[in-house]
Amino acid sequence: xxxxxxxxxxxxxxxxxxxxxxxxxxxxxxxxxxxxxxxxxxxxxxxxxxxxxxxxxxxxxxxxxxxxxxxxxxxxxxxxxxxxxxxxxxxxxxxxxxxxxxxxxxxxxxxxxxx
Amino acid sequence: xxxxxxxxxxxxxxxxxxxxxxxxxxxxxxxxxxxxxxxxxxxxxxxxxxxxxxxxxxxxxxxxxxxxxxxxxxxxxxxxxxxxxxxxxxxxxxxxxxxxxxxxxxxxxxx
Numbered sequence: 608x609x610x611x612x613x614x615x616x617x618x619x620x621x622x623x624x625x626x627x628x629x630x631x632x633x634x635x636x637x638x639x640x641x642x643x644x645x646x647x648x649x650x651x652x653x654x655x656x657x658x659x660x661x662x663x664x665x666x667x668x669x670x671x672x673x674x675x676x677x678x679x680x681x682x683x684x685x686x687x688x689x690x691x692x693x694x695x696x697x698x699x700x701x702x703x704x705x706x707x708x709x710x711x712x713x714x715x716x717x718x719x720x721x722x
Numbered sequence: 723x724x725x726x727x728x729x730x731x732x733x734x735x736x737x738x739x740x741x742x743x744x745x746x747x748x749x750x751x752x753x754x755x756x757x758x759x760x761x762x763x764x765x766x767x768x769x770x771x772x773x774x775x776x777x778x779x780x781x782x783x784x785x786x787x788x789x790x791x792x793x794x795x796x797x798x799x800x801x802x803x804x805x806x807x808x809x810x811x812x813x814x815x816x817x818x819x820x821x822x823x824x825x826x827x828x829x830x831x832x833x
Contacts, residue, residue, distance in 0.1 A: 638819060647730050649811055650823040663820060698765050713765025
């Protein structure tokens, strides 16, 4: 069984360009999270999808950030008009609750560099 | 010149010694906590979790202690090995399914 995969692994873009980051969760996981991790920092929650429910977008830092999850599986995080402060590693995780435990499985992340 | 920015707390231990990593959480209403290990260039990996109705939970070589009075979590690693070198994060389940992560502690195991 494959784990969570993310693509691209690295993305370098120019300020003002749009970028799309992709996450393939583990099959059958109903929950999907996006986080941002700046150098030497903890994980900053961005957005959460659970099944067919409306996503929790409360962590998105600005309206330049959006995400969608198609068919309850693959998710894309889009950053429009990128800024230098958007440079970070973007991590995706999928999870399920079982026996009162929520084990999030993380992908390797996409390292975004905005020049 | 001097770099500006936050620095991860660091812990260095001798191979074979026990390690204790501490974490203060923010919300007294949080009822579920997880410790993660993150190796360089990889995503975080689940280590152990604990619910707020417990104050201790043990896994393989790891123990998590929860002190709700002072909102404090600790992760104890027994007989630390070089492969334990990583950044360790605690996470609290704050509302619904939104997890808040600490800034992490960098553990270095000296052979």
